[in-house]
Amino acid sequence: MEEKKMKPAGVEDDDDVESSSTGTNEEEHGVCIKPGQISLKSLLYSEKLPAIKKADRLESARAQMGLVREENQRLKSILSQIVKDYQSLQHQFFEVVQEEEKAEMEPSPNKLLLPHNQENNEEAELLSLTLGLSSSQLRTEGERRNTLMMQSESAKNGNSDMKQELSLGLYDGKIMSRDHESSKDTKEGEILQKWPPSKVLKTVRSDDEQALEQTHLKKARVCVRVRCDASTMEDGCHWRKYGQKIAKANPCPRSYYRCTVSPSCPVKKQVQRCVEDMSVLITTYEGNHNHPLPVSATAMAFATSAATSMIQSHSSTSQQQQQHPSLPSPTSSGPASATSTSGLYGLDFAGDRNPKLPRLYFSNSTSISTCNSHPTITLDLTSSPEFSNHDGYRSSSWFPSLPKLPSTFLSFSSSPPSSSLPSHLDTTTHKSSSGIGPRVLNHGVPPQHQLYLPQLWPVTNTQASHPQSLADKFGAEATKATSSNLSSQSALVAAMTSFVGDRATGFLGDKGKEGGFGLNLKFGDDPATPIELLRPSPQADGISCASSSYMDNPMALGSQHGPKSSIWFPHSSVALSTSKESACASMSPAETKDHLIKFLANSEI
DNA sequence: CGGATTTGACCGGCGC
């Protein structure tokens, strides 16, 4: 401050810029001052030249401005080069996807498992998990490709329309209908379907199926634990508080919120502080948005929607197994319809280069309990020392390359990451005090080892195209299985871009239940290489199915399951991983998310 | 003044 007073008033702003440039975020904020300017300024400010006249200072300031302009030009050219590279990669990616689509046209053995009614009603029933574009816009292959190319084009043209059209959530054809799509849908002779998603279903499903699904749609929950001082976690959505209660197990009041983005939106959330750690905010989401979301809300919504889908997937899987008793059941025992699989998902957003960044590990050993009709996935974004200390897990053969480093634990689970977690986190486990819940959920795995991400998949109707059980997926039908995993990844990426984000190297480990297969994803440092996320790594642990499955990924243009089930994961969200780590290291999760969202909004992608 | 929040009442599910 004292120094500032001694400086010429006219250049104070520039000095601020210089200060900021000393940080590590200059590129991120689009400000980059080179050392040359500093020397110029030091000359300008030098006390050894006390007799500098105003005109000289003005001249110096102009020269400085010129330098800044040059620098801006340089940055612009770099940016355009990056965009060019990105588009080039995107183009290549599209081509690969198209090839994959052709391959998909060939009959798959899995389809043999499809019940006839499901197959016949696939068009009507398939649910799409959409991020970026509503799947209803992508009804044909051609349309989808066109739209993708449009996206590419709009990126070139700096068209922001696409960004504004970002929509997210589990958009079921029955549930979701955006206004501007109405005319198109009508043109196509399709019934405009609105929330609640009941009427159309009645024509194509049995009452049992419908009841089951609707129950899950209503009841599936995603619990997010995050350290947050604010009364509520800023997740980008608009919420209206409609109640507050003090639950029995927790002296902290629980607040009830409704999504107010759309009057008919069924999404609710409960916010409560953790009784054991008041700094931890527990937010429980229920339901799926039936409206386009603000860009800033997409990441969380995507994560929660996908997680909800995952729950439903597990539930459907259980059902499936009842129909196919020969299939190995992931469920251990017990009356609760919990599922548990043993694959592992590892997300290393830090990579070897930066051990300080959080790492995420997910396991397919997640247990999704559907007893009491409140299956809950817990997304733990607080660091979990007890978990991160389990080097044995880290260094297990499942993750041979994982270094033993502190981690942030992100769990998609129906049970808390450790027994120390309050039972109220999860109504499922809470109500399992009779012994059913934990025993079933543990499935013989130590508690700290079992709370990881199982497959995420736009479920419900998607089961029509993925009828195979989890056991199937992790068994012989590895390709399909991994495609589900990638759905998980998209959710994880979404979640991570919200809460961790940033330059990262990703590692995705996936271990099948029966011998396993691995994924190895690298999130490139170079913003021009985000597509690498979706590409098979040549070093993908030698597991062929892992490689092929990358392109099966529905989030990669929804190629696998037709227009109805397309998942479009915006490139920009992938590119998010390229921002500077230092910024996020000092950010709260909410800040980080906002920061990333801004980056996204400014990326013109 | 309109929208958001607060807060006590009410309701339904569940266990005893």
Add this chain to the structure above:
DNA sequence: GCGCCGGTCAAATCCG
């Protein structure tokens, strides 16, 4: 049937 409890409603209140 009764009480407990989680969840919701809606009138009152607050606030920008």
